[in-house]
Amino acid sequence: MKKYFRIFQNTLLEHEAFKINFLFWRIRVVITMLMTYFLWTSVYADSTRLFNYPKEKILTYSLLLVFIHGFVLSTRIFLIDEEINMGSLSKYLIRPINYFAFHITKDAADKIVGLGFSLIELSVLIILLQPVLYIQTGIFWITIFYISIVIAAILYLEIITIISLLTFWIHDTWPLRFLAVILISFLAGSYFPLDILPRKLFEILIYSPFTYLVFFPLKLYLGDVPQSIIIQGITVSIVYLLLFLGFILFLWKRGLRSYGAEGQ
Amino acid sequence: MSTISIKGLDKQFRIHKKVPGFFSIIKSFIKPKIETVTALNNISFNIEKGELVGFIGPNGAGKTTTLKCLSGLLYPTGGFIKILGYEPYKRESAYLKKISLIMGQKNQLWWDLPAIDTFKLNKEIYEISDDNYKKSLGELTEILEVGKEIGIPVRRLSLGQRMKMELVAALLHRPEVLFLDEPTIGLDVVMQKKMRDFIANYNIKRKATIILTSHYIADVRTLCKRVIIINKGRIIYDGSFDKLVKKYADHKLLSITFNKSVNKNTLLRFGQIRSFTKNKLELEVDKLTYKKTSSILLNRYPVEDFNIEDPEIEDIIRSVFEDKRL
Numbered sequence: 001m002k003k004y005f006r007i008f009q010n011t012l013l014e015h016e017a018f019k020i021n022f023l024f025w026r027i028r029v030v031i032t033m034l035m036t037y038f039l040w041t042s043v044y045a046d047s048t049r050l051f052n053y054p055k056e057k058i059l060t061y062s063l064l065l066v067f068i069h070g071f072v073l074s075t076r077i078f079l080i081d082e083e084i085n086m087g088s089l090s091k092y093l094i095r096p097i098n099y100f101a102f103h104i105t106k107d108a109a110d111k112i113v114g115l116g117f118s119l120i121e122l123s124v125l126i127i128l129l130q131p132v133l134y135i136q137t138g139i140f141w142i143t144i145f146y147i148s149i150v151i152a153a154i155l156y157l158e159i160i161t162i163i164s165l166l167t168f169w170i171h172d173t174w175p176l177r178f179l180a181v182i183l184i185s186f187l188a189g190s191y192f193p194l195d196i197l198p199r200k201l202f203e204i205l206i207y208s209p210f211t212y213l214v215f216f217p218l219k220l221y222l223g224d225v226p227q228s229i230i231i232q233g234i235t236v237s238i239v240y241l242l243l244f245l246g247f248i249l250f251l252w253k254r255g256l257r258s259y260g261a262e263g264q
Numbered sequence: 265m266s267t268i269s270i271k272g273l274d275k276q277f278r279i280h281k282k283v284p285g286f287f288s289i290i291k292s293f294i295k296p297k298i299e300t301v302t303a304l305n306n307i308s309f310n311i312e313k314g315e316l317v318g319f320i321g322p323n324g325a326g327k328t329t330t331l332k333c334l335s336g337l338l339y340p341t342g343g344f345i346k347i348l349g350y351e352p353y354k355r356e357s358a359y360l361k362k363i364s365l366i367m368g369q370k371n372q373l374w375w376d377l378p379a380i381d382t383f384k385l386n387k388e389i390y391e392i393s394d395d396n397y398k399k400s401l402g403e404l405t406e407i408l409e410v411g412k413e414i415g416i417p418v419r420r421l422s423l424g425q426r427m428k429m430e431l432v433a434a435l436l437h438r439p440e441v442l443f444l445d446e447p448t449i450g451l452d453v454v455m456q457k458k459m460r461d462f463i464a465n466y467n468i469k470r471k472a473t474i475i476l477t478s479h480y481i482a483d484v485r486t487l488c489k490r491v492i493i494i495n496k497g498r499i500i501y502d503g504s505f506d507k508l509v510k511k512y513a514d515h516k517l518l519s520i521t522f523n524k525s526v527n528k529n530t531l532l533r534f535g536q537i538r539s540f541t542k543n544k545l546e547l548e549v550d551k552l553t554y555k556k557t558s559s560i561l562l563n564r565y566p567v568e569d570f571n572i573e574d575p576e577i578e579d580i581i582r583s584v585f586e587d588k589r590l
Contacts, residue, residue: 003388010374010381017376017417090337091372094365096357097389260277261337 003097004105011109029070029114030121036062037131051196060134061193061218067122068214069190070114072152075107080164081173090261100161100248107157134222141223144230148217151237156213158244159184165248168255189215209244212237265349266310267441267473268334273343275304275329275497303329305497307343314471316463318488318505320478322585326497327477328367331443334475335365347441361390364439366447371430373418379429380414383436390437397436404432407462424455431459435466442466444476448483460486481578495585512580516554518547520561521569534561543568548575 015022040062044055053061080103083089092099126133136142163177170176185191187210194215195202205211216233219225225233279299304326311317321327332338333345336352336359345352350359373382387397405411408428413421418429427447435442444463448456464487467474478484484491484505491508493501501508515535522543531537534557535549549557554572562570 003385006385006388010377010385013381014374014376090332090365090367093337093355094335094360094363095372095386095389096360257339258278259338261332 004101007102007105008109011106012113015110015113026117026121029066029118030125032069033063033066033121033125036066037125037129041131051193053193053196054134056132056134057222057224058193059131060222063122063125063131063133064218064221065190065214067115067118068149068152068217070118071111071149072156072213072217073185073188073190074110074114075157075160076110077103077107077157077160078164078177079103080161081167081177084164084167084255084259085171085262087260087262089259093256100252104157111153136221136223138223141220145217145221148212148220148234148237151234151241152213152217155209155237155241155244156184158241158248159209161248162244162251165251165255168251168258184210184213187211188213189218193218195219206233207236209237209240212240267313267315267348268309268311268475269344269346270310270334271308271344273304273307273330273333273345274302274341275326275333275338276341277301277303303497304333304340307494307497307499309492309499309502311473311475313473314467315490316467316474316476316488318478318484318491319475319494320481320484320491320581321494325494327494328445329497330494331365331445331475331477335363335443336360337365361437362439363441363443364434364437365443365445366430366434367445371418371426372433373426373429375419376417378415378417379410379421379433382418382429382433383414386433386436392437396438400436400438401432404435407465408432408458424451427451427455427459431462438470440470440472442472442474444474444478446478447476448478448480456480456482463487481581493581493584501584508584509574509580512583513575514551514583515548515575516551517573517575518545518549518554518558518561519569519571519573520545520547520565520567522566523568524566526565 037059040055040058044050044058048055050058080089083092089099092102136145159180160177163173163180166176167173187194187205187208189211194205194211197205212233216237220230277300279301280296307326307330319327319330329338333340334347334352336355339353348359348362350356352359373379374385383401386392392400405414408431410425410428410432413425414429414432418426421429427450431447447463448459451459460483463474463476466472467487476483476487488505490503491501491505492499493508517538518535522545525543526545528537528540531540531545531547535547538546538548540546558570558572561567
């Protein structure tokens with residue numbers, strides 16, 4: 001366990017070593033938050049309810065979206081792709097360490113840093129802009145919201161890991177990853193709540209894993225979900241989580257057999 | 265039981281053959297041309313505890329592939345490997361804690377952090393006790409003279425300093441078996457010597473079993489009593505380095521300075537002229553007749569200075585690779 005604590009610590013030190021990069025990253029997050037806020041404020045300028053959403057809920061959705069983006073949809077796990085291609089995977093394989101645990105620990109450190117800063121930034125923006133927001137006070141909804149974003153973060157990590165592991169056979173997976181990230185962002189509800197889409201399409205999407213990355217956790221925070229849908233959503237996302245885990249282990253085992261350790 | 269035991273090791277790679285031209289690329293996308301390349305062909309040898317063995321061969325001979333199979337990075341296509349009682353490709357923690365692989369300039373150090381942060385991480389990864397860690401770190405940084413640099417971010421270190429830090433990181437857990445792939449590559453002559461001294465010292469002090477590959481024959485000559493020569497995936501020599509020199513050093517090198525000009529054509533019958541500039545001659549002469557040839561040259565030519573040398577080791581190795589009998 002101590003080794004993972006040290007990896008965690010080293011990752012935090014890496015952030016400290018790149019203060020300027022870190023600052024620009026945070027500025028980008030703040031700008032995104034402001035853009036989203038002003039966009040939805042303009043859309044709701046003449047009405048208080050659109051797409052079946054009251055203004056305070058859509059503003060809450062869009063601001064929390066930035067926060068969820070930072071926690072769920074930001075990962076460096078795609079570096080697996082480069083490590084397989086460049087052969088630097090070897091430096092992990094020759095040491096008694098679990099490669100995935102190494103990267104997950106690094107990712108956890110990144111996410112905690114991102115989460116901490118986005119909470120501070122969000123609080124500052126709320127104080128400055130004083131937007132009309134929906135504040136969830138129900139313990140049940142807050143607990144289930146936290147559970148769902150942890151599941152979402154693991155699911156996204158698994159999806160990107162699967163794409164990256166294909167590097168064992170396809171030498172460049174970045175075009176595939178690029179396409180996947182755009183599609184996932186759309187299908188996850190990163191641009192708008194998925195339930196404003198046509199009913200039929202929405203009913204199909206709730207069986208895809210992507211819905212559970214952004215839309216589902218945010219809906220849970222807003223408290224708009226019937227109990228049966230909560231159970232269904234959690235079940236579907238856990239089934240995907242286990243399926244993807246199995247697939248990763250399969251790809252890893254097969255991939256290592258064809259790994260050439262090139263470049264090293 | 266030998267520390268390292270390899271029998272009939274084969275390794276083949278399936279290579280996707282690239283073809284030039286737009287239509288050929290599309291065709292190869294639909295029906296890719298896969299070629300099987302044999303990197304290792306029936307490799308067998310045993311290495312005993314504490315041996316330091318040189319593993320040499322030209323580029324693409326299979327040296328690094330062998331080391332990768334031994335360290336568990338590559339799955340062998342066929343054959344049997346047993347090191348310290350373990351099968352490397354299973355990559356069991358107990359095995360990985362007893363070995364180390366150092367590959368030239370490639371690093372396990374965290375690039376943006378001081379080396380000490382990687383050392384602390386390795387302490388936890390290899391579960392080194394506080395006492396052993398302090399002792400190992402102290403010893404290694406003292407011998408390698410990097411005590412002051414361990415707090416500087418790795419990216420700011422010179423290549424030589426980085427290589428030393430790599431060694432510290434790789435040896436903190438005191439591996440029993442060490443695979444060194446081109447450990448002196450890119451280093452200046454002074455650093456190369458220091459690195460060689462260090463490897464020799466580690467081998468004696470820790471009784472470590474070491475396999476070393478190097479393009480610098482000086483590394484092998486200084487460090488290894490035994491050499492294994494590999495070419496095109498096959499072992500072509502396995503034995504003492506001295507015997508190799510005796511067997512393949514079939515000529516002597518005569519370096520002569522004349523005090524008057526000499527007709528080059530009259531010298532051709534004595535051997536192969538390697539160089540002839542102004543009054544200086546370098547002549548390769550058969551080992552069996554060099555005494556007689558030297559006497560003739562000294563008696564019949566205006567010799568000012570005369571020197572007899574053994575051929576360079578590089579030449580001997582080259583003649584081994586060119587030997588059609590092998």
